[in-house]
Amino acid sequence: MFAIAITLLVIEIEVPEGGTNLLGQLLDLWPNYVGYVLSFALIGQVWLNHHAMFQRLKSLDHWTMICNLALLLNVAFLPFPTAVLAQALRTGEGTTVAAVFYGLVMVIGGIFFNAVWWSARRGGHLKEDTTPVEIGAITRRFALGPLLYGVATALGLINAWLSIATYIILIGFFMMENRPHRTRERPRSRQSRGKIS
């Protein structure tokens, strides 16, 4: 699902009408490239964290699957706010609304992401080798997501670019922080790797 949503992002970039000034037209589309990379990084980050989270689960129950569906609903929606944001940046109108709209979608996605984790924890679906200390650290890190995205969204009310820059920093942070600490001792199996491509 992540693979599909991430690949669909390109469809929202409209081909310029072309002609003698094609270079200028391609350069004018820079907000679309920014939006493309931004949402690609966002979905990629959620994908990596989702993958890391599911590697810690030994089973799934019905409610966790429903929460997961809600998360997918949010991720699959991302091409739309991305296109709205790119258009606003290109025309210079509605940038505040577009940046806040984009941020709200991120906040809701972060809440759904946490709902999956909480539901899995409550149902007792974590693998036995996960220590309470690890669980606490993961829970805190995941909970930070919607909080920080919310702050970044609020910054959009002051200045759209300020919030976009914060989105980029946060996505990078959550992409890096997802790194498991024990990769060297327990390399992921071929099986699990297949999920990220």
Next chain:
Amino acid sequence: MFAIAITLLVIEIEVPEGGTNLLGQLLDLWPNYVGYVLSFALIGQVWLNHHAMFQRLKSLDHWTMICNLALLLNVAFLPFPTAVLAQALRTGEGTTVAAVFYGLVMVIGGIFFNAVWWSARRGGHLKEDTTPVEIGAITRRFALGPLLYGVATALGLINAWLSIATYIILIGFFMMENRPHRTRERPRSRQSRGKIS
């Protein structure tokens, strides 16, 4: 396939032209958001039930695969009636036609879903640990689908919103009711989980 159809739904939401009143334009698209969530929930519900059904099968024959293709044909078609319904709700014209059209697609999908189950049962492809009582309960629950969707579709002839509200209730009902009663004793394997993401 379900993952692809569910992710394509967003493409049918057209990006508003933007400008100074972007907020108003985004709010005016509320029927598209309703349609998006409605069809996402519908496909998600069919996905969960389809997954639960296939977990009870030990093999497949040719006719069951043909019935399954017919079900996929219906599911993959859903972005179209969704877009038609959203447009009708936005313009306020043709809402009855759009709501009934949407409902008819649901009814046909429900019939194809039952065809897969009947074909698998007739071919003797159910796992041995499924008792006749369980089979009867599942058969009755699945058969309820197209019947109840049919009633909801007929309600659309009176009032479009009445049928839409009933669709939402029914999708929620079938999403919840799919819950297997023995999750705790026999947690699903990692393998099977992979199918829902």
Next chain:
Amino acid sequence: MFAIAITLLVIEIEVPEGGTNLLGQLLDLWPNYVGYVLSFALIGQVWLNHHAMFQRLKSLDHWTMICNLALLLNVAFLPFPTAVLAQALRTGEGTTVAAVFYGLVMVIGGIFFNAVWWSARRGGHLKEDTTPVEIGAITRRFALGPLLYGVATALGLINAWLSIATYIILIGFFMMENRPHRTRERPRSRQSRGKIS
């Protein structure tokens, strides 16, 4: 790949502009529904046969993968001739060209399908339990494909509907004929089933 191509078909159906005569507009789109079902059945048929063919292979070499890519190139292209055909049927203009164009794409796809099989046979990649009699029967059946599609395409020069009707009959024939004769003795494993959904 088949799952993606088959799900993308719906995108080519344009949402009517709506208004008070929505019912009439939805009915006017019947050629699009015909095209959707036709191409869905065609891709579904190739999918089932492709699946059956790959179940007889124990390994793959580089040339077989290149032939397979050529087949995928053809299958992924199908939404385009489908949309051209639906439009021609709706406007009543260019139906001969559109029907022959569609048929030519089928013929080329059939040739690529045979190329995969021939390449796999030549490279010695068939499972050992496949008898020469079986191989001969499969080879003849696969070879029939592009020949019969070619005849149906030629019929399009006389009458577009004659060729379309023949396409439908041929797709149905190859969908049914794909049935393996030994399903009951050797049910397909869960693993292989997963490929068709």
Next chain:
Amino acid sequence: MFAIAITLLVIEIEVPEGGTNLLGQLLDLWPNYVGYVLSFALIGQVWLNHHAMFQRLKSLDHWTMICNLALLLNVAFLPFPTAVLAQALRTGEGTTVAAVFYGLVMVIGGIFFNAVWWSARRGGHLKEDTTPVEIGAITRRFALGPLLYGVATALGLINAWLSIATYIILIGFFMMENRPHRTRERPRSRQSRGKIS
């Protein structure tokens, strides 16, 4: 992901408006067919090489996955430069810009591809049976990619068609050269085959 990007290419081919001269309109779209086959071959080639590369890895670390995401970002972007190139060739305007733009995307993709390989090598994720001689040969062949694509892109400054012809030759070269030398002794398993379809 490759399967999705490769299947989305067809969406960028706009259906001609039709009418009495449908044949002429379909023929006029030849640049779109050229672009479709070009990008299909390009993604197919990257797919085969990516698959061959991942078969030599026994595990993955975080940085390799990030590099892989960057490669996917590039591959998923390809439908856009393809559509730009096809349009330029059709109108005869902006062909130089479009050909160089396409080539630059290829060069960047080649760099990301090499980054995945370098990251995997550095992290010690290669299977033990890969000899230093093999590793050196692979490293040199992969490194050739962005270099040769860069030369072909520069040729585009002289003549767009010259660079396009060179792209085709290079894609063919890298598709053929990917052939593993030991297929016969160690046929790929069913499992791994499943990745290419």
